[in-house]
Amino acid sequence: MNVRRLIPSAALAGAVALAATALTACSGAGAGAGDDKGGRLGVTASFYPLQFLAEQIGKDHVKVTGLTKPGVEPHDLEITPRQTSQLGDADVVLYLKTLQPAVDKAIELSGVKNVVDAATLTKLETHSAAGHEGHDHDHAAEGDGHDHGEAGTDPHVWLDPVKYAEIAKGVGAALEKADPSHAADYRKNAGELVAKLGALDTEFKDGLQNTATKTFITTHSAFGYLAERYGLDQEGISGVDPEAEPSPARMKELQAVAKKDNVTTVFFEALASDKTAKALARDTGLKTDVLDPLEGITDSSQGADYFEVMRSNLKNLQKALGSK
Secondary structure (H helix, E strand, O other): OOOOOOOOHHHHHHHHHHHHHHHHHHOOOOOOOOOOOOOOEEEEEOOHHHHHHHHHHHHHHEEEEEOOOOOOOHHHOOOOHHHHHHHHHOOEEEEOOOOOHHHHHHHHHHOOOOEEEHHHOOOEEEOOOEOOOOOEEOHHHOOOOOOOOOOOEEOOHHHOHHHHHHHHHHHHHHHHHHOHHHHHHHHHHHHHHHHHHHHHHHHHHHHOOOEOOOEEEEOOOOOHHHHHHOOOEEEEOOOOOOOOOOOHHHHHHHHHHHHHOOOOEEEEOOOOOOHHHHHHHHHHOOEEEEOOOOOOOOHHHOOOOHHHHHHHHHHHHHHHHOEO
8 A cells, every 4th residue: 555645743843833933023913814814715736626715706705725736646635734824824724634644734723713624515425446336424423534546435425426516515604604794695696506506517417418338447546436426436546645556456346447448548637646547548458548536727728717617527437438
């Protein structure tokens, strides 16, 4: 099992102390909506899908800072003292517990009060690398010992437009509470975003209704929610951990699945290695293509947003599955 690079607790504690000292030197008061934010609400989002929600719902009333920069794999994010300072200075922090262990630890040590865990705004499920079986999971009952991997809950809820809309409603409510003077605007913007996500859900439902096969193979088992929503079968080379190495037995099993289910394509993603996808495609005579888990916007996708990438995913799925 590949061990992720995590910042040691002692280093994080030191970073928090440094950040706290810097903040105290700049201001004797607690951080508010007007502290170096031009009168706007300061929102720190741990990675792209939450940053996108904050920007779309908050618009001109918020100043959004993303902890995960373009092109960085969010699971492997390391927290710098400057980023810890951003956490301490934020009016609202948006994150998804267990997705980024370093962020979880930094939030815990920083003592920041107004924190929104996106996993509490919808139901998490357990998805295996093979197929899309899952079950509703009460996040509130989950302890910190949660396994981010095949045996644990799948955090990739934003790839299901319906679940992402539930999170959007929760983020909108959090912004209303933090900045009541602009509550009507946040409510309006959240409603418009939820409507757009509803339209996207319809596009996926209609676009994937009639296909020659329902099975797709992907390096990173990030698409369990999407597969379940639209009646597809995800076959992951690795589990929900994109860096996990597949066993020879799993590779052999996937070769059999590809033949049995008339699979045409092995999908890989921009932020993780395509080595295993290309190896499997070479051994089975399949094509390769991109299915983006939208954990981050890469440098090559500058200008694109959640909706554009999701529609690109839909087109690639339709092509691979033989949409009729």
